Amino acid sequence: MTRVTEASIASHYVNSINSLKSSISLLQRQIASGSTIEKPSDSPSKSVIIIRNNDVLNQINTNLNNIKTGLSFLNQTIFSLEVIQSEMFNIIGKLTDIEDPLKQKNLNNYADQFEQSLKIIMDIANSKADGRYVFGGTDLSDTPFKYSQDNQTIIQNVNSKGRVNVKISSGLTERINLTGIEVFGTILSGSGSFDKNSVIGSVKTIEKDVFDSFGNQYKFQMNYEKTANQKYEFTYNVLDSSNNIIHSSSSPMLLEFDPNSGYLISVNGSTPKEINISIPARRINFFLDFQELSEGNSDTVNFNLNQQTDIFNTLKNIIRNLRNGILPTAEQKAEVDKFNIRVLEKLSEIGNIVNQFSSFENMLNQQSLELQAINQEVSGVDVVRSIIDLQNKDYLLQITQKIAASILPKSLLDYL
Numbered sequence: 001m002t003r004v005t006e007a008s009i010a011s012h013y014v015n016s017i018n019s020l021k022s023s024i025s026l027l028q029r030q031i032a033s034g035s036t037i038e039k040p041s042d043s044p045s046k047s048v049i050i051i052r053n054n055d056v057l058n059q060i061n062t063n064l065n066n067i068k069t070g071l072s073f074l075n076q077t078i079f080s081l082e083v084i085q086s087e088m089f090n091i092i093g094k095l096t097d098i099e100d101p102l103k104q105k106n107l108n109n110y111a112d113q114f115e116q117s118l119k120i121i122m123d124i125a126n127s128k129a130d131g132r133y134v135f136g137g138t139d140l141s142d143t144p145f146k147y148s149q150d151n152q153t154i155i156q157n158v159n160s161k162g163r164v165n166v167k168i169s170s171g172l173t174e175r176i177n178l179t180g181i182e183v184f185g186t187i188l189s190g191s192g193s194f195d196k197n198s199v200i201g202s203v204k205t206i207e208k209d210v211f212d213s214f215g216n217q218y219k220f221q222m223n224y225e226k227t228a229n230q231k232y233e234f235t236y237n238v239l240d241s242s243n244n245i246i247h248s249s250s251s252p253m254l255l256e257f258d259p260n261s262g263y264l265i266s267v268n269g270s271t272p273k274e275i276n277i278s279i280p281a282r283r284i285n286f287f288l289d290f291q292e293l294s295e296g297n298s299d300t301v302n303f304n305l306n307q308q309t310d311i312f313n314t315l316k317n318i319i320r321n322l323r324n325g326i327l328p329t330a331e332q333k334a335e336v337d338k339f340n341i342r343v344l345e346k347l348s349e350i351g352n353i354v355n356q357f358s359s360f361e362n363m364l365n366q367q368s369l370e371l372q373a374i375n376q377e378v379s380g381v382d383v384v385r386s387i388i389d390l391q392n393k394d395y396l397l398q399i400t401q402k403i404a405a406s407i408l409p410k411s412l413l414d415y416l
Contacts, residue, residue, distance in 0.1 A: 053371045059170065060364050060371075066166040067361045069130070070176040073164075074354050076129035077178060081347045083124050087117050088340040091315070095333055104327070111322035118315045122154070125184060125312075135180040138162030144180035145312060153213035153283055154312035156185060158276040168360045174353060178346055181274055184310050186211075186286040188220065188277075190303045193262065193296035194232065202226050208303050210238070213283040213313040215331075217241065220277075222303070230257040230295060238279060247279045257295040264293045311339040 091114065097103050098110055126143045127134050136144050139159040148155050160180030165173040181187065188208060198204075204224045209217055219239040224232045233252040237245045253275075256266045264272050267290060274287040286305075293301065309317070314335045318328045 049374070053374055057368060057371050060368050063168055063170075064361065064364050064368075067168050067357050067364070070166045070168070070174070071354065071357050071361075073129050073132070073134075073176045074350055074357065076127075077134055077176075077350050078347065078354070080124045080127055080134050081178075081183075081343055081350065084121055085340070085343045085347065087120050088336070088343060091117050091336060092340060095328055095336060098327065107322040107325060107327075111319045114315055114319045114322070118312065118319070121315075122312065125180065132164070133160070133180075135178060135183055136160050137177065137179040137181070138164060145184070148283075153316060154310070156180060156285060156310065158278065158285070160185075161274060168357065169364070174356065176353070178350065181287055183342070183346055184312070185274075186308075186310055187274065187289050187306045188286055188303055189289040189291075189306065190293045190301060192300035192302050193294040193298065194224065194226075194257075194301055195299040196230070196257075196262070196295045196297065198226055198299070200226050200228060204299070204301065206301065206303055208305060210277075210284065210286055210305065211308040213285070213309055213316075215309055215313075215317055218246075218282070218284065219243070224255070224301075225252075227254075230259050231255070234290075236277070238277075238282075238284065246282060247284075255290060255293070262294045262296050264290055306342075307335055307338055309335065311336070314339070 094110060094113055094117075098107075103110075122145055125135055125145050132140060133144055136157070137160045139157065139162065142157050142159070144157050144160040145154055146157075147153075157180065161182075162179065163175045164177040165175050167173050179185075188210065194204065202225070206222045206224075208220050208222075210220045211217055218241075221237040221239060223235045223237075225235075227233050232255045234255055235249045235252050237249075238247040240246050253268050254266075255264060257263065258265045266272065267275070272291045274289050276285070276287055278285045308314075308331065314332055318332055321328065
């Protein structure tokens with residue numbers, strides 16, 4: 001017969017009490033944290049799943065924050081374009097009103113109204129969102145638009161370009177801005193293809209009309225010399241109304257095309273982008289865009305100017321003429337209409353980006369919920385059941401302590 005000693009009874013109760021206290025402490029921690037896994041060694045297989053899911057969740061949260069920031073900037077851009085669009089409707093209405101001979105008695109009054117519209121559009125064009133110029137591109141150092149020193153024309157910051165991109169999903173980035181150049185700038189854009197079968201050394205010359213800030217016409221002469229297969233040297237001249245050269249390119253630019261696709265791949269060894277043609281003394285400032293040029297089996301190269309002068313200087317010229325008793329010209333009205341159409345197109349473009357961001361936001365939120373549900377299934381705590389277990393163990397602990405108090409020596413109870 002095995003003899004049960006007082007020491008063995010004491011040891012049994014001490015172990016039971018310690019075990020219950022440990023279980024109670026564990027349940028309390030699990031209820032507080034919401035997880036049954038405190039460290040990877042508790043369940044290596046489940047821990048791998050949770051760690052992997054948490055990595056994905058962190059990436060999703062980063063992308064959601066990027067989307068939130070991007071949407072804020074995009075919505076500010078939409079607001080700015082809508083204000084400009086509203087002001088353009090007012091301008092178009094005034095241009096229609098002024099055709100009425102009865103309303104032409106006080107042209108200065110109309111000039112004042114156009115002056116106010118110009119100020120509003122300028123303020124919006126130079127507005128900021130999240131510390132960044134809405135239409136400033138990647139340049140944070142200067143306003144996109146400002147008056148010339150003599151206050152006669154408006155000057156555009158030639159650095160108000162560059163796309164601002166954010167990552168919205170794994171391997172996918174999207175732009176969140178419109179540059180001052182593409183919204184307000186004067187751009188001479190090329191399209192079509194050079195004939196890849198032309199002989200090396202041949203020169204193609206293209207001439208297009210360009211204009212200064214006052215609307216005066218000049219001739220922009222472009223020369224493309226084929227120097228090797230898929231390579232052309234570009235030079236240019238700017239001629240006045242008497243065909244005198246007033247400005248020339250300082251050095252040739254090298255255009256290089258992809259031999260397989262035919263697309264333009266570099267200008268002077270860099271990624272193709274808008275090239276600024278600026279002649280401050282003549283108040284000429286526009287951008288040359290080669291990006292849509294290619295090389296193919298026929299010669300179809302063409303260049304088009306999106307506007308004679310930017311909307312700021314167009315309005316400035318209208319105001320100047322009105323104060324001199326001259327009504328807006330048909331060309332000026334056409335420029336206003338063209339800019340209004342561009343604003344509508346840019347609103348549609350930004351609206352599509354906002355829709356894309358919203359779709360990705362919904363998708364990422366759904367993925368986040370699904371991963372959290374998986375984590376909860378793998379390591380989650382059934383709170384109701386855990387609370388019941390906690391109450392039962394606490395009750396057992398109290399009963400065990402009472403029984404121990406009645407049968408164990410006082411010294412041991414004091415210890416407990």
